[in-house]
Amino acid sequence: MAASPVPASTERDLRLDLFRGIALWLIFLGHIPSNTVSWITIRNYGFSDATEIFVFISGYSAAFVYGRAMQNAGFVIAAARVLKRAWQIYVAHVFLFAIYLAEIAYVSRNFDNPLYTEEMGVVDFMKNPDVTILQALMLKFKPVNMDVLPLYIVLLLWFAPILWLLLRSPTLGLLVSAAIYAVMWTFNINLPGYPSGGWVFNPFAWQLLFVLGAWCALGGAQRLGRWLNSPVLIGFAILYLAFAFSIAMTWYFPRLAVYVPAFVGEAIYPIDKANLDVLRILHFLSLAVITVYFVPRGWPALKRPMFWPAIVCGQHSLEIFCLGVFLSFAGHFVFTELSNTILSHFIVSFSGIAIMVGAAAMISWYKRAEKQIPRPPSRQPGFAGGDVK
Amino acid sequence: MKRILLLVVALLAGAQSMAPAQAKPVQCRVPGYQAERIFPLPQVTKAIDKKRLVILVVGNGSSVLPGPTGASVSFPARLQVALSKMLPEVEVKVDTDVVARRVASDAVKSLPKALAEIKPALVVWQTGTVDAMQTIEPDQFSRALDAGINISRSAGADVVFVNAQYSPRTESMIALGVYAENMRWVAMQQEVPLFDRFGLMRLWSDMGTFDLYSATKKLDMAERVHDCIGLLLADLVIEAARTPKDR
Numbered sequence: 001m002a003a004s005p006v007p008a009s010t011e012r013d014l015r016l017d018l019f020r021g022i023a024l025w026l027i028f029l030g031h032i033p034s035n036t037v038s039w040i041t042i043r044n045y046g047f048s049d050a051t052e053i054f055v056f057i058s059g060y061s062a063a064f065v066y067g068r069a070m071q072n073a074g075f076v077i078a079a080a081r082v083l084k085r086a087w088q089i090y091v092a093h094v095f096l097f098a099i100y101l102a103e104i105a106y107v108s109r110n111f112d113n114p115l116y117t118e119e120m121g122v123v124d125f126m127k128n129p130d131v132t133i134l135q136a137l138m139l140k141f142k143p144v145n146m147d148v149l150p151l152y153i154v155l156l157l158w159f160a161p162i163l164w165l166l167l168r169s170p171t172l173g174l175l176v177s178a179a180i181y182a183v184m185w186t187f188n189i190n191l192p193g194y195p196s197g198g199w200v201f202n203p204f205a206w207q208l209l210f211v212l213g214a215w216c217a218l219g220g221a222q223r224l225g226r227w228l229n230s231p232v233l234i235g236f237a238i239l240y241l242a243f244a245f246s247i248a249m250t251w252y253f254p255r256l257a258v259y260v261p262a263f264v265g266e267a268i269y270p271i272d273k274a275n276l277d278v279l280r281i282l283h284f285l286s287l288a289v290i291t292v293y294f295v296p297r298g299w300p301a302l303k304r305p306m307f308w309p310a311i312v313c314g315q316h317s318l319e320i321f322c323l324g325v326f327l328s329f330a331g332h333f334v335f336t337e338l339s340n341t342i343l344s345h346f347i348v349s350f351s352g353i354a355i356m357v358g359a360a361a362m363i364s365w366y367k368r369a370e371k372q373i374p375r376p377p378s379r380q381p382g383f384a385g386g387d388v389k
Numbered sequence: 390m391k392r393i394l395l396l397v398v399a400l401l402a403g404a405q406s407m408a409p410a411q412a413k414p415v416q417c418r419v420p421g422y423q424a425e426r427i428f429p430l431p432q433v434t435k436a437i438d439k440k441r442l443v444i445l446v447v448g449n450g451s452s453v454l455p456g457p458t459g460a461s462v463s464f465p466a467r468l469q470v471a472l473s474k475m476l477p478e479v480e481v482k483v484d485t486d487v488v489a490r491r492v493a494s495d496a497v498k499s500l501p502k503a504l505a506e507i508k509p510a511l512v513v514w515q516t517g518t519v520d521a522m523q524t525i526e527p528d529q530f531s532r533a534l535d536a537g538i539n540i541s542r543s544a545g546a547d548v549v550f551v552n553a554q555y556s557p558r559t560e561s562m563i564a565l566g567v568y569a570e571n572m573r574w575v576a577m578q579q580e581v582p583l584f585d586r587f588g589l590m591r592l593w594s595d596m597g598t599f600d601l602y603s604a605t606k607k608l609d610m611a612e613r614v615h616d617c618i619g620l621l622l623a624d625l626v627i628e629a630a631r632t633p634k635d636r
Contacts, residue, residue, distance in 0.1 A: 033560035034591065104562060111558050111604050114459075115611035118450025118489060119556040122522050122563050144564040197524040200564070254426050257577065269574050273567065274527070332561045336602055340557070340594075 014302040014311055015295055020057040021314030021360075025353050026050035028324035031145045032331040036342050037349035042287075044252075046244035047271055051148065052284040055206055058152065058317070059213025066163055067218055079160035086156035092322045093149040097136050100143045103329055132194075140194035146325065147200040154191070154203040155210045162211060166218055174220075177211035180204055185275065198274065205276035209284070221292075234293055237286035244283050309357040316363045320356050327352040417617030418624070419592050427625070428580040429632040430547040436510035437630055441480045442472065444626075445507050445546070447496055447537075448515035450489035451554045454611050460485075462612045467619025468513070468626075475623055484509070492520050493533035500537055504544040511626065512541045515551035515586075521568045530568055534575040549626065550576050550583045555590035557601055582629045584622055590614070 026041045027050045043049030062082070070078035108123035125132040125141075135141035139150040166173035183189065184205055190198030216224075227233060247268065250257040257265075271277045301307070313320045331348040338344070436442040446452055446465040454463045469483035486503045488496070493516045504512075514537060520530045534550075541548050552572050553565050569587060576583040594601045599614055 034557060107558055107562075112606055113558075113604060113611065114455050114606065114608050115601070115614055116451075116554070116556050116559065117455055118518055119522075119554065119559040119563060121450070121490060122559055144562055193524055195523050197526040197529075257426060265577070269578075270531070270571060329561065336558055340602065 013297060014307075015291075015297065015299070016057050016060060017311040017314035018302060018307055019053055019291070019310075019314070020061075020317055021310030021312070021320075023050040023053040023057070024313050024317060024320050024324055024356065025310065027054065027148070027321070028328055028352055028356065029349055031325065031328035032335070032345075032348065032352075034335065034340075035331070035349060036345040045248050046241060046287075047248075047277070047283040048280045048287065051201070052209060052280065053287075054148065054317075054321075055151070055155075055209045056213040056284065056288070057314075059155075059210035060217040061213075062156070062159060062210075063163060063166065063214030063217040066159070067167060067214075070160075070163060070167060075160070075164055078163070082156050082160050082163075086153050089149055089153050089156070089318060092318060093139075093146070093153070094137065096146060096149070096322060096325050097143065099326055099329060100146065103333070135194040140192060142193070142200065145328065148321070150199070151201040151203055151206055155207055158207075159210075159214075162207075163214065166211070166214055170215055170218055170220055174211060174215045177208050181208040181276075190274070200274055202274050202276070205274070209276065209281065228289060228292055233289060237289045240282060240286045241290070244279075244286075309353075312360040312364055313356050316360045319363055320360050323356055323359055324352075327355060416598065417620050419589070419596070419598075426577065426582070427629050427632050428582050429634045430511060430549070430582070430626065430629045431634055432510040432545060432547045433626060433630040434634075437476060437479055440478060442476070442482070442511070443507060443509045444468070444472075444481070444483045444511045444513060445503060445509035446483060446485045446487065446513045446515065447500065447503070448485065448487045448513075448551070449491055449519050450487075451518060452485065452487045452515045452551075453489075454608060454615060456608060458608075462608070462615060464615040464618040464622065465513075467616045468622050469619075471620045471623035472626065475627055490519055492523060492525055493517075493530055493537070494525075497533050497537045497540065500540050501544070504541065504546060508544075509546050512537075512546045512548045513551060513584075513622065514541075514548060517553040517565065517568045517572055518563065521553065521563050521565045524564075527567045527571055531571045531575055534572065535579065538575070538579045538581060548579075548581045549622075549629070550581055551622070552583065552585060552587050555587045555594060555601065557594060582625060584625050586618060589618075589621065593617075 029035060029038045030041045030043065030050065032038065038044075041050065066078050066082050069081055104123050104126060108120070108126060111120070132141055136143075139153065142150055162173055162177065165176060181204070184202065189204050190202045191204075193199055212220075221228075247260065250260055268279055271279050273280065295302075302311070331352055334344065334348050433442065444465075446468070448465075452463060452465060453459055460466060465483045465485045465487075469481055472479075472481040472483075484503075484507045486496075486499060488499075496514070496516065500512075516534070517530075538548050550572055552569055553563075556563070565587070573583060575581070590599075590601065593599045593614075599610060601614075603610065
């Protein structure tokens with residue numbers, strides 16, 4: 001057996017937390033419908049969006065955490081921990097679904113307008129909650145913008161075996177993942193959705209990015225080190241980002257579309273988000289290559305206070321992600337019930353981010369504080385009397 | 390981002406033009422609003438030359454307003470009125486095949502019969518919302534769009550797409566995104582003009598032309614919205630009909 005690839009370093013790479021934190025903010029901003037502030041999100045300037053960042057970094061940190069567990073405690077323990085995490089995410093998803101139900105129920109009782117007879121049909125599923133709620137618990141029915149956590153759950157469910165493989169042969173693990181991606185594209189495989197169609201984030205496609213993240217964490221990034229810094233690669237990445245940017249501009253200014261040669265249009269459209277189009281992967285990788293080039297590991301500035309808010313959010317990604325989904329519901333509620341001016345968009349967006357940072361800071365503080373609490377009495381000899389082993 | 394630019398342009402232009410005409414009826418036409426790319430409608434051009442233009446509106450619940458007077462005030466009827474005014478010497482007739490909660494692929498199934506009966510020069514196809522609500526496979530939606538265009542064209546009719554309504558209250562519940570994108574893409578590929586009802590209504594909402602958030606059972610605002618949609622759709626049909634065939 002080849003020398004097992006140990007997670008590259010034991011120290012936490014703050015860049016991961018930073019960019020995951022930023023991705024969480026962008027996901028929050030993008031999930032508030034009609035939010036003016038969401039023009040800053042990267043999806044407006046190219047093919048990929050914050051989901052790619054989130055999935056890749058989640059794969060990276062999952063390999064980092066559970067890879068070490070698997071080496072120290074064995075496959076079974078590590079697999080159990082991964083499944084426990086998947087369960088936590090499932091519970092979080094169901095919690096968010098309950099909030100969504102509350103929102104739907106409110107709208108169906110309080111909104112009536114003859115202009116929107118058709119659209120209000122969307123609340124009809126409340127008429128047969130037996131079916132809908134069961135479908136939701138089976139992760140088939142997923143309300144708008146609630147597709148990321150189900151994806152994450154499925155990715156974790158099969159993560160233990162792929163991690164086992166990645167620890168033994170990183171290349172083989174990555175090849176298996178790429179093969180699944182290729183088979184998915186060839187045979188058009190997806191998990192079923194409800195009432196029809198498939199998953200908005202096809203797990204057979206998105207696993208590639210998750211596994212790629214894991215592969216990088218398990219030494220892949222070091223192996224690529226020489227290539228990553230080559231000016232040729234950086235040049236290609238910049239060219240590709242410029243290309244994606246100019247295509248993206250034609251979405252907002254349709255008259256510019258005349259300048260896109262027909263064969264280019266034929267070749268790139270439609271850019272499939274559900275099945276993680278290759279164009280999106282390339283766009284994400286270009287962003288990653290440039291980021292890694294300009295923000296080296298252990299970059300001292302990462303410890304500066306200005307980066308702290310994003311880093312602290314990235315360090316508690318599940319909690320902050322869920323909070324973000326909740327806040328985006330709440331933000332939409334503010335727009336529909338209270339005020340829908342550009343000023344209120346800014347206020348809602350920035351206070352939402354502030355709440356996310358505040359919550360993350362509190363979680364950090366609580367975790368630190370909990371560690372400092374004296375251990376339970378049974379571990380302290382003589383404290384509870386007699387029961388010391 | 391486009392939205393902010395449009396809003397700024399519209400507000401600047403509006404500030405100059407609106408002052409004297411404050412009390413006049415709603416300003417439907419938004420200054421600076423760019424339609425999607427305009428493609429020629431050769432059959433419509435021919436029909437106008439022959440002084441008789443028959444249009445078929447294929448649509449869902451958002452193509453008709455409820456109530457006994459609903460049909461006469463909804464946008465297909467208003468399109469007929471607007472076109473008749475703009476083309477006084479042409480006889481304009483707008484027929485409808487509007488069924489609530491019908492997905493695009495089912496609309497395509499009933500298309501041949503409607504085309505044979507009505508023999509339109511133009512099919513105005515409003516779609517997208519129901520497919521989004523039922524989370525129809527996006528590929529299947531695109532294929533239905535392609536099929537509808539081909540069937541209409543082989544029956545001698547041009548096609549104009551009308552996309553979903555902007556509905557701020559239900560925005561967090563209906564994921565229109567991928568369906569709107571696929572419509573835009575099919576429209577570009579097949580050279581079909583797309584009437585961007587969504588973008589237009591959102592701009593009206595941003596500018597305060599209509600309060601699309603209001604909860605009411607009354608039809609008055611809905612009527613004015615449909616009147617404006619009919620008028621701007623007529624603008625688009627005429628501009629497209631005047632676009633030379635080989636650019």
